[in-house]
Each structure stands twice: as structure tokens, then as C-alpha cells.
Amino acid sequence: MKIVVAHNRYREAQPSGENTIVDAEIAQLTAAGVEVLPFLRSSDEIPSMPRSAKALLPISPIYAPRAQRELGRLLDEHRPDVLHLHNPYPLLSPWVVRTAHRYGVPVVQTVHNYRQVCSSGLYFRDGAICQDCRGRALGVPAIVHRCYRGSRAQSALMATTLAAHRGTWRSVDRFIALTTSIAEHLRDYGIPEQRIVVKPNAIPDPGVPVPLGTGFLFLGRLSPEKGLDLLLEAWRRHPDGSLGPLRVAGDGELRPLVEEAAAQRADVTFLGPLDRDGVHAALVASAVVLATSTWHDVLPTVIIEALAAGRPVLGTALGGIPFLVGADTAEPAGWVVPPNPAALADALPAAVAEAASRASAARTRYERTFHPDVVTRRLLDIYADTARTAESDRRSAQ
Structure with missing residues (x-):
């Protein structure tokens, strides 16, 4: 072929x-x-x-x-x-x-992504889900709000491209x-x-998972749609140290938010951007991986990496996250919750308590669905x- x-x-x-x-x-x-x-x-x-x-x-x-x-x-x-x-x-x-x-x-x-319809491809604008261009012959809202690269001219070009x-x-x-x-x-x-x-x-098979580490890992772009502010607000609802460590890896515009949280709490560690070896080490050190997107995230690769490593995932019920976690299967590889601080805060202790019982399901879902x-x-x-x-x-x- x-x-x-x-x-x-x-x-x-x-x-x-x-x-x-x-x-x-x-x-x-x-x-x-x-x-x-x-x-x-x-x-x-x-x-x-x-x-x-x-x-x-x-x-x-x-x-x-x-x-x-x-x-x-x-x-x-x-x-x-x-x-x-x-x-x-x-x-x-x-x-x-x-x-x-x-x-x-x-x-x-x-x-x-969603670029058949949305000029930015995200269905996300000004910190919230936006689908204003769905069903329109021309995505005028994308032009008005400068959705493509912050430019009205480039947004007009992309909206015209999608229509054409x-x-x-x-x-x-x-x-x-x-x-x-x-x-x-x-x-x-x-x-x-x-x-x-x-x-x-x-993603390539990293091999047989090692025993779970401790606490949570957030790994990804530090930008508003990835829900970092949602995570930190939920995390602050628990006493310092009560959930184990929260490790945050990545870089982006919300980096100061993480650095401030790490300075204020002993249970928050900012790892910065990581290479492949660093990502593997962070996964091994953790028990649960977080995917707290506030947009309809299509397919966060970090979830597949977590499953391959036998780490269950706590995510928001948006986009492809429920599918990746297998939320509607008999043995889900984690938990999904509405994208609000209260729901996420309630789920964090449960994830700590149930992580070991979901680890096997996480690896099995990888082997059956995401193995090369x-x-x-x-x-x-x-x-x-x-x-x-x-x-x-x-x-x-x-």
C-alpha cells in the first residue's frame, strides 16, 4: 500500500x-x-x-x-x-x-480540531466555550472578535476560507x-x-507500569482553556498537604499563576517544561493525572500517556475526555466531572482513595484502544x- x-x-x-x-x-x-x-x-x-x-x-x-x-x-x-x-x-x-x-x-x-467551523479551531473565546459560528455561512463573529491570531484581517481571511x-x-x-x-x-x-x-x-508502549506514585500531575500547556485556574481554585478548597502533592509541568501564559501557587503552598510544585525523560519521571512519581480542560478538548495526548503508564485520569466532562477515560464503559480508567471548582474539589479526595483500584483499568484501556x-x-x-x-x-x- x-x-x-x-x-x-x-x-x-x-x-x-x-x-x-x-x-x-x-x-x-x-x-x-x-x-x-x-x-x-x-x-x-x-x-x-x-x-x-x-x-x-x-x-x-x-x-x-x-x-x-x-x-x-x-x-x-x-x-x-x-x-x-x-x-x-x-x-x-x-x-x-x-x-x-x-x-x-x-x-x-x-x-x-473544529476548524471546519471555528476559525481558531477551539470553540473557545474569552475564557469560555463559544460556538457562535456554528450554522453560519460566514463566521462573522470570528471576524468581530479577532479569533484567528488576534487579527481582524487574518480572522476575515480564515472565515472566508472556511466558507469557500x-x-x-x-x-x-x-x-x-x-x-x-x-x-x-x-x-x-x-x-x-x-x-x-x-x-x-x-503512542508508543512505555512498557509494564511501575507501582503508583503519590499525588496528582497536571501536564500540558499553561493556557486558559486547559483549566489550570479551575484546578488551582479546586485545590485551594483543601488544606495544604491533605491530598498529597500537586505537580504542574508545562509552560505558557498562566505560568505566573502556578509559580504563585507553588510559593504559597508546600503541596504545589512547578516542574516547568519537561523533555520526554522528564515527562516519564513525572508520570512515575504520580498516582493520578489531571485533564481539567474548560474547552471541548479533542484528544489530550497526556491522557493516553497516563493510561499507558497505568495512571488513572481525573478530567472534565468535555470534548474527547470522557471517551479517552472510557467513562461509559464497565471499567472506566478514571473519573470525569463537570468543569466547575466545586465538582472538581469533591472529586479530588475520591481520586486519591480510588487510584490504586483504577490503575489496572487504565493500562487495559491503553492496550485495547490506544496501543500502536x-x-x-x-x-x-x-x-x-x-x-x-x-x-x-x-x-x-x-
Whole structure:
């Protein structure tokens, strides 16, 4: 099988879980014997572009001519079975879907965010969930509120891009929804049920879990939508030291909030940004991992890392978090609560008391749902079915 993986990498200065997942998926597919043809661009290329190329950047989300020419040559030369698209912005453009179809190549897209509808991709604005652009032909609220990169002009361009490519997205042969929540988003957007499959991401198996450590770990971007302020407000409702340690790892605009909490309480430790070894050590030291997002977080990789390490997760009942934790299964790998301080504060002592009894369920959920062997087999089945369906449709049209 021959697959083109198309992805516009996010800037390295802003670490992206999506970049990491795409790299891991390419490695997993290659290990499974798939011939992967990467068609990758990076936003880090933009500063070094010639002036003529930079002049075209404002229209590239709608139509990126250079990317279409280069993709056309790749498709013509290699004749792949499927093109697998991840992020198209800004250097690829959703037009790659049309280019692939022009060469008779079906398209699978993994949906990592809500950008079919929302200019920021988050359904989150001014510290709260926002879905003002749902159902609109043009996302005027995104323009008014400068939702894309804090710029009214760039927000207008992105809103126009989303409107212009509504038909493009609806022509995608198969959508990979990372969770049931994303599947619901796609149905709401008008994608037929038969073109949506749920397949989460995978992370490498870290091996047999070691016994639980103590306390809680928050690992992620220190930004408002990740719910750090919610967590700290809930934490302050308990006496210092009564829940064990709270370790916070990461970086971002809310870093001063964590540093202040660590200065005020002996049971709060700020670990700062961590490398892979540091993340592993922090997981090993902890008993429960926290995922306290206040937006519809699509698929926080930290939850899969926690499950792989046999650490149960306490999260908010938003986005993909309930799916990841298996909240509706017979043996959930943690707990989900409403995104408010009182509910989270009530859940913290229960998580301490029940962590050991949920550890085995956490590891089992990883092995059955998020292990690379399981996920890669699922992805190969999706490619094969998409290619078969596209070929059958072509024959029917002749």
C-alpha cells in the first residue's frame, strides 16, 4: 500500500501534539510495511521564503498554487492509493483535497480540531466555550472578535476560507474522528455517518507500569482553556498537604499563576517544561493525572500517556475526555466531572482513595484502544476500505 501523508507542521516554537502524532503515525505505518510518501510543509519556512512567495501567503489558506503543483507531480509520479491529510493551514490549503481527486486519489482526513467551523479551531473565546459560528455561512463573529491570531484581517481571511471550502470538506472520502465528540461535530457539519470513522491516536508502549506514585500531575500547556485556574481554585478548597502533592509541568501564559501557587503552598510544585525523560519521571512519581480542560478538548495526548503508564485520569466532562477515560464503559480508567471548582474539589479526595483500584483499568484501556498495534491495524483497514469504495464509485460512474 502506498500512502501520501500531507501535513502543514506547526511552528516548533509552539510545541504541537499534532506534529508529534503525525511523526509517530508515519513511523508506525512504515514499520507496518506501508510505503509512506510524506508531503510536509512547515510554518517555520515562512520567514525564509522569497518575497514573491510571501506575497501569496494571504491567499494560501484558500489556494496555495505552489503546493498544488508539487502535490500534482508527486501524485502523478507515484500513483498512491490514498492521500491522508492532517493540517492544511496555511501552506497546503484544503485545495489539496481537490488536487488529489483530480488525480483520482481518494482522501482521508484526520480531524484534530473544529476548524471546519471555528476559525481558531477551539470553540473557545474569552475564557469560555463559544460556538457562535456554528450554522453560519460566514463566521462573522470570528471576524468581530479577532479569533484567528488576534487579527481582524487574518480572522476575515480564515472565515472566508472556511466558507469557500465548505464543499471541499464535504467531498472528503473518509473522515477520521479522533473521538466520538469529533464524530458528533462532523455530523453536525453535515458529513454523512458512513463517511466518519472513530480512530484515536496511539503512542508508543512505555512498557509494564511501575507501582503508583503519590499525588496528582497536571501536564500540558499553561493556557486558559486547559483549566489550570479551575484546578488551582479546586485545590485551594483543601488544606495544604491533605491530598498529597500537586505537580504542574508545562509552560505558557498562566505560568505566573502556578509559580504563585507553588510559593504559597508546600503541596504545589512547578516542574516547568519537561523533555520526554522528564515527562516519564513525572508520570512515575504520580498516582493520578489531571485533564481539567474548560474547552471541548479533542484528544489530550497526556491522557493516553497516563493510561499507558497505568495512571488513572481525573478530567472534565468535555470534548474527547470522557471517551479517552472510557467513562461509559464497565471499567472506566478514571473519573470525569463537570468543569466547575466545586465538582472538581469533591472529586479530588475520591481520586486519591480510588487510584490504586483504577490503575489496572487504565493500562487495559491503553492496550485495547490506544496501543500502536491496535491503532495501526485500524488505520490500515480505513485506507483499504476507502480505496475500495473510491474504486467502486469510479466503476459505477463509467
